[in-house]
Amino acid sequence: MSDAIVRCNQIKPPDACRYDGVSLGEVMLRLDPLDVPASRAGTMRVFQGGGETNVACGLAGTFGLRSAVVTALVDDVVGQNIRNQLRCSGVCTDHIIWFKAGGEGPFSTDQKGTLMNGINFTYNGKGVLPSHTCYYRAHTPVRELKSGDIDWKRLFGQLGVRVFNTGGIFSVISPTSAQVALEAVRQANAHGTFVVADLNYRSKVEPDRDRARQINRQFAPYLGMLVGNDSDLADALGYETKVAKGADFEAWLDAYKGTVRRVAGDFPNLSLIGTQWRGATNADTIDWGAVLYDTAADTFHVAALRRQVPILDRTGGGDSFTSGVLAALLKGQDLATAVEWGAAHGILVQETPGDVSLVSEREMIAEVKRARAGGGVTAQR
Numbered sequence: 001m002s003d004a005i006v007r008c009n010q011i012k013p014p015d016a017c018r019y020d021g022v023s024l025g026e027v028m029l030r031l032d033p034l035d036v037p038a039s040r041a042g043t044m045r046v047f048q049g050g051g052e053t054n055v056a057c058g059l060a061g062t063f064g065l066r067s068a069v070v071t072a073l074v075d076d077v078v079g080q081n082i083r084n085q086l087r088c089s090g091v092c093t094d095h096i097i098w099f100k101a102g103g104e105g106p107f108s109t110d111q112k113g114t115l116m117n118g119i120n121f122t123y124n125g126k127g128v129l130p131s132h133t134c135y136y137r138a139h140t141p142v143r144e145l146k147s148g149d150i151d152w153k154r155l156f157g158q159l160g161v162r163v164f165n166t167g168g169i170f171s172v173i174s175p176t177s178a179q180v181a182l183e184a185v186r187q188a189n190a191h192g193t194f195v196v197a198d199l200n201y202r203s204k205v206e207p208d209r210d211r212a213r214q215i216n217r218q219f220a221p222y223l224g225m226l227v228g229n230d231s232d233l234a235d236a237l238g239y240e241t242k243v244a245k246g247a248d249f250e251a252w253l254d255a256y257k258g259t260v261r262r263v264a265g266d267f268p269n270l271s272l273i274g275t276q277w278r279g280a281t282n283a284d285t286i287d288w289g290a291v292l293y294d295t296a297a298d299t300f301h302v303a304a305l306r307r308q309v310p311i312l313d314r315t316g317g318g319d320s321f322t323s324g325v326l327a328a329l330l331k332g333q334d335l336a337t338a339v340e341w342g343a344a345h346g347i348l349v350q351e352t353p354g355d356v357s358l359v360s361e362r363e364m365i366a367e368v369k370r371a372r373a374g375g376g377v378t379a380q381r
Contacts, residue, residue: 010192019159019161020330023055025167029081029118029120030122030355032044058323061356063327074141095150118142125284126283156193163326168236198228227273239262276343285309290343313352321345
């Protein structure tokens with residue numbers, strides 16, 4: 001075991017590990033009211049999704065990599081539905097901690113919903129009517145996890161994991177989740193696993209930004225890659241980016257570069273910092289860009305910028321950016337290619353319903369080529 005932080009050029013080879021990627025986080029059942037606001041809906045589609053676990057779904061479902069999730073669910077029909085959807089994406093569910101609804105075992109609950117699987121109602125919006133999400137996550141089983149509940153030494157040391165990801169939502173979701181996240185990232189590095197975190201921030205999860213910053217600054221020194229846009233870096237870590245609201249991509253990027261260099265200076269453990277960029281015209285049309293910073297080379301890799309792209313469902317764009325970048329790294333691609341994969345996967349998830357993309361790696365590569373060439377879309381027959 002080593003105390004060194006694993007860098008992006010030190011990712012283990014595939015034959016040394018059981019898993020290419022493992023994700024720690026909350027996963028919920030998403031109810032989608034289609035084109036009707038949730039308050040008036042009579043019919044809803046059912047998806048699963050969660051900021052951290054969406055990455056595992058992208059790695060497996062789109063890129064054919066071996067991924068798993070570490071989370072907790074109540075063992076009822078809702079939890080089983082979530083598990084089955086994860087399996088449909090090709091994700092290993094062996095490391096889910098099940099809270100038995102009959103009250104038996106070390107992880108247990110009752111049958112009246114004292115603990116309940118998380119649910120959200122997410123309406124996509126339309127035109128000038130924005131998207132909206134309503135959460136029911138205050139009593140989810142993942143909030144009950146504490147240090148010592150997960151055998152990280154077996155996962156990272158015996159089974160082997162090439163890349164591990166978690167996020168700023170999980171780290172603040174309960175009084176004990178920060179210790180679980182810290183335990184995980186320490187053990188991951190100790191066993192040679194590359195660690196990634198998206199320090200996204202949700203005021204509906206943790207209204208106290210100071211608490212979120214304090215927690216995120218505790219585990220940021222254990223990261224090899226940080227994902228976060230200018231607002232994430234401000235909310236989660238306290239780094240302000242001086243850029244006008246609604247600024248175009250080029251102005252935003254100039255300001256973001258300065259912020260990222262400050263973050264890299266304060267956290268020399270980081271080898272990569274990156275994010276997607278969204279310029280929203282309305283709920284249906286966006287501009288889309290992405291950037292990946294190589295701290296050792298002091299080089300910014302910028303993806304092809306997409307303008308005025310009609311979208312179907314904006315949820316999951318950042319998670320799919322992360323899984324696209326990680327998939328490229330896991331498959332031996334260079335950083336210039338990685339940011340293009342992240343951008344392409346991030347826009348394609350917004351063209352299909354649900355939190356995770358429903359596209360193949362071949363379709364993602366075709367989108368990279370299309371965007372680089374500045375071309376249109378041709379029917380495939």
